[in-house]
Amino acid sequence: VITSAYLSLNNNVWDNFSLITFYITLAMCGVLAMLFFHGYFGRNKFDMTYWGFGFPADVIALVCCQYMNIHQWGVAYAIATTAMVLLSGIQLILFAHTIMGLISRTIFVPDDKWAPLSFTKIYHYALRESLTKVSTNLQKLNNDKNNQKLVDETLGLWQDFAMALEEHMKSEEEVYFHPLRELFPGSTVTADEEHDHDAIELQNMNASFAALAKGNMSGVDTLQKNIAGFCSALVKHMDGEEFHLSFIGRKHINIEWQRSILRDIFLLTDSHKWNRLLPFLMNNLYMHGRRVRMLQCLRWATPERMEQVGRILQRNLDPVLYDRLCVDVPEIIHRHHQGAVKYW
Numbered sequence: 001v002i003t004s005a006y007l008s009l010n011n012n013v014w015d016n017f018s019l020i021t022f023y024i025t026l027a028m029c030g031v032l033a034m035l036f037f038h039g040y041f042g043r044n045k046f047d048m049t050y051w052g053f054g055f056p057a058d059v060i061a062l063v064c065c066q067y068m069n070i071h072q073w074g075v076a077y078a079i080a081t082t083a084m085v086l087l088s089g090i091q092l093i094l095f096a097h098t099i100m101g102l103i104s105r106t107i108f109v110p111d112d113k114w115a116p117l118s119f120t121k122i123y124h125y126a127l128r129e130s131l132t133k134v135s136t137n138l139q140k141l142n143n144d145k146n147n148q149k150l151v152d153e154t155l156g157l158w159q160d161f162a163m164a165l166e167e168h169m170k171s172e173e174e175v176y177f178h179p180l181r182e183l184f185p186g187s188t189v190t191a192d193e194e195h196d197h198d199a200i201e202l203q204n205m206n207a208s209f210a211a212l213a214k215g216n217m218s219g220v221d222t223l224q225k226n227i228a229g230f231c232s233a234l235v236k237h238m239d240g241e242e243f244h245l246s247f248i249g250r251k252h253i254n255i256e257w258q259r260s261i262l263r264d265i266f267l268l269t270d271s272h273k274w275n276r277l278l279p280f281l282m283n284n285l286y287m288h289g290r291r292v293r294m295l296q297c298l299r300w301a302t303p304e305r306m307e308q309v310g311r312i313l314q315r316n317l318d319p320v321l322y323d324r325l326c327v328d329v330p331e332i333i334h335r336h337h338q339g340a341v342k343y344w
Contacts, residue, residue, distance in 0.1 A: 001056075001059050002021050003018055003021040003022050003025060003063045004059055004062055004063050004066070006018050006021065007063075007066060012066070012070070014067070014070050014071075022063060022067060025060060025063065026079070029060060038338075041053075045106075045327060045328050046097045046101060046106075046107075047101075047107060048098075048107060048108075050094060050097065051094055051098075053090060053094070054090060054091055054094055057083075057086065057087045057090045057091075058087060060083055060087075061080075061083040061084050061086075061087040064079050064080040064082075064083040064084075065080050065083075065084070067079065067080070068080035114293060114296075114297070115249075115250065115255060115258050115297075116255070116258040116259050116261070116262040116297050116300045116301045117176075117246070117249040117250070117253070117258045117261060117262060117297075118293060118297055119262055119265075119294055119297040119298065119301075120168075120172070120176060120241075120246070120249075121242055121246055122281075122285065122290050122293060122294045122297070123164075123168055123281065123294075124238040124241070124242065125284075125285055125287075125290055126164070126280065126281045126284040126285050127161070127164060127165060127168065127234070127238065127284075128235060128238070129284040129285065129286060130157065130160065130161045130164070130280070130284045131161060131227075131230075131231050131234065131235075132231075133157050133284070134154065134157045134158050134161060134227060135224070135227050135228065135231060137150060137153060137154040137157060138154060138220065138223060138224040138227055139224060141154060141220055142220050142221055142224055145217040145220060151212065151213075154212075155209060155212065155213050158205075158209050159209075160276060160280045161280075162202060162205070162206060163273065163276060163277070163280075164277055164280050164281070165198075165202060165234075166202070167269050167273060167277060169195050169198065169199065170268070171265040171268055171269065172191070172195070172241075173192070173195060174268060175261060175264045175265050175268060176249075176261060176265065177191070177192070177245075179253060179257065179261065180245055180248050180249070183248060183252050183253075184248060184252075187244070187245065187248060188245065190240065190244075191237070191240065191241055191245060194233075194237045194240070197233070198233070198234060198237060201230055201233070204226075205226065205227070205230055208222075208223045208226065209223070258301075259300060259301045260301075262297060262298070262300075262301035262302075263301045263302050266298065266301065266302050266305065271308075274309075274312060275312050275315075275316065278309060278312050278313060278316070279312070279313065279316035279317055281294060282294075282313065282317055282321065282325070283317070288324065291325060292325065292328040292329060295309065295325065295328075295329045295332065296328075296329060299329060299331050303331065306329070306331035306332050307331070307332070307333075307334060307335060309332055310326075310331070310332030310333055310334060311334065313325065313332060314334075
């Protein structure tokens, strides 16, 4: 920009100052090229701010063409040609990403309002989806009781769901509900009663699935009916929390307090349980945006733990899903790996 502006003021006469600024520009282009090939650029999800790379490329190409117009020799032609090719490539890539963003509706769309405690609501989505999978498998099992592979899959789904529900209820009772009770005494009475009821029902369901694990297939029909009632009651409970209690968190608990609550929730659960819980949550959130938002909530509350979260996800998730998450939440990438974001 300095070179182009100076040439305009100096009647396009190339003197020592313009040549120095031009050579500095070429040196900086070399540095940027090295950073590009080391994965420094393009780590964040595409948005319209990426068009900011286009303007400097335009100016560099313009100055290179001005230099070629005055200095008629081979190196000048090579520099100008390279600059024009790079400019055309950058503009083409930006244009293609913009068109794809319009088609997929990922640009020119306002972000949803969210906060650290959005983690609990997204957790509910995963529980709903997991329970639906268990119910669907029981329906299949009722028609094919000799399918041992389906039995094992159903038991694995239930064990993960039961563990996730127990940890969620514990975190709400021991951490999340405390500030709600302080702000509005009695606001969690209904939720507390439902937790006690759900805990009893969960024990009964665990006993039924334990019988299934021992090979007792006669109770599959009864188990299917019980899971339907359990699912209906649990969904009603989670809907009530989202409609009544989440409002208190959004409107009356500031961001720093929310970060502290979510941090305490994360630290309340043992690390070996997070090794099962995090993959469970990611695999049962069928909308990718919810997976990303959940990790962003954790990043907001526990930024120093994101590499630990990333290691858990890399070990237990499908590589394609893990790579997709790394694009949106690069903090989960291991240190010293390409694209990693260092917290300290």
